[in-house]
Amino acid sequence: MRTKTLLLTAVLSAAGLASSLSLAQGAVYSVNAVGYVNLPLPVGLSLICNPLKGSTGNDLNTILPLTDADVGATIYTYNGSAFVSTTYLGTSIGWTPNNSVAPGQGMFISLGAAKTLTFVGEVPQGTDSNIHMNNGLSLVASPVPQSSALDTMLFPADVGDTVYFYRGGSYASSTFLGPGIGWTPAAVPGVGEGFWVSRANAADWNRNFSVNN
């Protein structure tokens, strides 16, 4: 999964613009960073996420409009105890049901042919960049479109908590072994990548992200 650098550029430009305006006029400006993320996906299953906040909501017809060539594409979200599926039935019907997938929530997508998905929207900031994780199993993602080690993205973890990435058709896991050892091996989700987390305790992943910082 590769991210267009445009998004990062947009974020950085916005941040730079905000700080220069603040310096020049002594005022604080709120900057919404809008951009897009391209996710090239293979045929079959991939574990992804919605990396950006949709401008008019996060329902699938808004964030992931496909074409008639993609009829049958299916998305699986996880409700804490079972998968919930939705299938794309063409441009006239759309996703059925038209479920919502917010940034920070992971989802499997099953495609009949390789395809690059394009997500367009805003970078989640403030409380929009915070998510709650239950104890047990959750299907999550970074609520901010960043690829960085979980430690540096303020991901809360207890010893033994384990994440699972679905890469190349199989799972790769990483377990947190405490502050001294950290995640073994390093856990670095990609932009637009979802992952499982198996936790002993519920916790909030609070990024309180801002493009101005």
Next chain:
Amino acid sequence: MKKLITIASGVLLLNLSVLAQGTISFQNVGPAFSAQIKDVAGNFIGAGAAVTIELLAGTTATVGAFTPAVTTSLWSGNGWFNVGQSPVALSSFAGGSHPFFQVRAWDNSGGVNSYAAALAAGKATGISAVWQLQDGGGLSGLGNPSAVPPTTAPPLFGMTGFQMVIPEPSTIALGLLGAAAFLFRRRK
């Protein structure tokens, strides 16, 4: 008719073998779970130790080794082994099932490559109690890579830690006796 039955049996066996591919994360740490292993001195086995761990399994408490053997010699420190490695497919156990397991450990220094050989050589060994895989961390039973979407492989939930020991001379003798009996039976 016979031919048909033979073909049907073959197809059934093939299907069973495809279904029976549960996966396990062969590691002794997970959410609210830690079954650390200590060396002879009572310290948690450190990173890079010359110790091999082998997984035994069964559908009942009578467990046996896999062929080829499922082993690891990767240690992360604090008595934790094989953390973050690829899940192991257990060809005789279905995804979602709860097999019985046991692990045994031995000092592999000098190229000792089996538990029996370690016993015979008087090397440090250790063996866990037999346990049945438990649910934990939101995971229930073995992982199922064939499910859509696939379910994830759990760590060795239910295992308890243990300490390695140097076998007593009498234990070594028994081990040698067992090995000799085994060889004798094979020759027969």
